[in-house]
Amino acid sequence: MAISVPAVSVVGSQLARVRRILLTWLTLSTNAILFVGLSIVLGIGSGLYLVDTGSRLTTQRSGPWVMWSRAGQRDLDPYTRARYAKLGSLPLSTQIAATWEARYDLDGRRLHSSCEYLLEAEPMDATWFNLAVYDDNGLLIPNSAERHSFTSQTIAANPDGSFFIVLAREARPGNWLPVGGAGRITLLITMIEPKPSVVESAQQLPSIRRIGCR
Amino acid sequence: MKYLNRLLGHWPVVLGALVAAGIVHICTVFALPSFYHSDAYSRLARTLPSNAFVILPQARPRAQVLPYQLPATRYAICRFDITDSPVAVRATLAEPGWTLSAYTSQGESFYVLPASEQRRVNLSLLILPPGDRFLGPITEARNYDPDLSTVISPSREGLIVIQAPLKGRTYAAEIEQALAQIVCRKVGL
Numbered sequence A: 001m002a003i004s005v006p007a008v009s010v011v012g013s014q015l016a017r018v019r020r021i022l023l024t025w026l027t028l029s030t031n032a033i034l035f036v037g038l039s040i041v042l043g044i045g046s047g048l049y050l051v052d053t054g055s056r057l058t059t060q061r062s063g064p065w066v067m068w069s070r071a072g073q074r075d076l077d078p079y080t081r082a083r084y085a086k087l088g089s090l091p092l093s094t095q096i097a098a099t100w101e102a103r104y105d106l107d108g109r110r111l112h113s114s115c116e117y118l119l120e121a122e123p124m125d126a127t128w129f130n131l132a133v134y135d136d137n138g139l140l141i142p143n144s145a146e147r148h149s150f151t152s153q154t155i156a157a158n159p160d161g162s163f164f165i166v167l168a169r170e171a172r173p174g175n176w177l178p179v180g181g182a183g184r185i186t187l188l189i190t191m192i193e194p195k196p197s198v199v200e201s202a203q204q205l206p207s208i209r210r211i212g213c214r
Numbered sequence B: 001m002k003y004l005n006r007l008l009g010h011w012p013v014v015l016g017a018l019v020a021a022g023i024v025h026i027c028t029v030f031a032l033p034s035f036y037h038s039d040a041y042s043r044l045a046r047t048l049p050s051n052a053f054v055i056l057p058q059a060r061p062r063a064q065v066l067p068y069q070l071p072a073t074r075y076a077i078c079r080f081d082i083t084d085s086p087v088a089v090r091a092t093l094a095e096p097g098w099t100l101s102a103y104t105s106q107g108e109s110f111y112v113l114p115a116s117e118q119r120r121v122n123l124s125l126l127i128l129p130p131g132d133r134f135l136g137p138i139t140e141a142r143n144y145d146p147d148l149s150t151v152i153s154p155s156r157e158g159l160i161v162i163q164a165p166l167k168g169r170t171y172a173a174e175i176e177q178a179l180a181q182i183v184c185r186k187v188g189l
Helices: A004-053 A078-087 A196-201 B002-009 B011-035 B040-045 B135-144 B169-180
Strands: A059-062 A065-068 A097-102 A115-121 A126-135 A149-151 A163-168 A176-178 A185-194 A207-213 B053-055 B073-081 B087-093 B099-104 B109-114 B121-128 B149-152 B157-165 B183-186
Touching: A004 A078, A004 B011, A065 A078, A078 B011, B002 B011, B040 B073, B040 B157, B053 B169, B073 B087, B073 B169, B087 B099, B087 B157, B109 B121, B109 B149, B157 B169
Parallel strands: A163 A176, B121 B149
Antiparallel strands: A059 A065, A065 A097, A097 A185, A115 A163, A115 A207, A126 A149, A126 A185, B053 B073, B073 B157, B087 B121, B087 B183, B099 B109, B099 B157
């Protein structure tokens, strides 16, 4: 009996040591997984998000319209650079042009070709403007009317220069832009040499109101 | 709430992860352009010859060279390469709304000019790489063309893009004719 007591105590202490090591390892690995997971998900996720949507530092917003403030300029900030590398487009410099894009209507719903929209705009004070509609990848939408945009020369405007455009699948009277079956759509307004008031207040940008959906 | 409490129980780890996430965020944003091989320059470099203007066909569905290309605009693009010699560009911006933009291969615009509302803008540019390698022969070139303006390009390769808005289909031939006059060529200095 005098010999067996120390033997049990040695096994017990060994077991306790193994348990301690296992617990420490488990805590460390949980912390490591938490650390790595959080850093990667938050870091990459926030990076991709800000490159896609922009922030107050990189964009100017007016209702649903967004303009990347330094697009096409020298010494681009890394977000704008990544944004246009991703899109694959060649933006005109904001020194001479303003390019506004909209992916949502006035109520914040994603623009979609299954819905009909009414765009109402004040006269646009710029040398030239173009309002075009694209699918989600920046591609023109096939349609039998072969109509993809309106410009300052082709738009049928009111005598005071204001105008409206209807985005719909089927033909509509007036300025109709067909959206076909494109799915999600994006609107792009390019203004060359806009007056400063257009860029600063952006009040002349069209409102985008959803009329209905199928 | 239960998960949030658990997370807060590991606050030193969470705090460390937030700092690390900031570093990952910065690295991600800086690294993203090198992951996208379909930026505008890469797309155009695959098809366009160097040091010559190419007038792109009008953008149509399934026949677009670049995403978000303006359908009511004609584009003339010169992919320049100034590794061996400068490149001269002669162009006329015929109408209000016409623009000339020079981009580096990374998509930064280092020179931009719109047409004037009052008059046609005649341009004569010499695109040079940074440094003084070609500074001597430029004086010689100026003797032949006193209006020559020099523009230093931050990169040895890039794009000169002229955009000409279409006023309507009836003007298409006129615009194409005006674009056909523009020149982009290597200068044998």
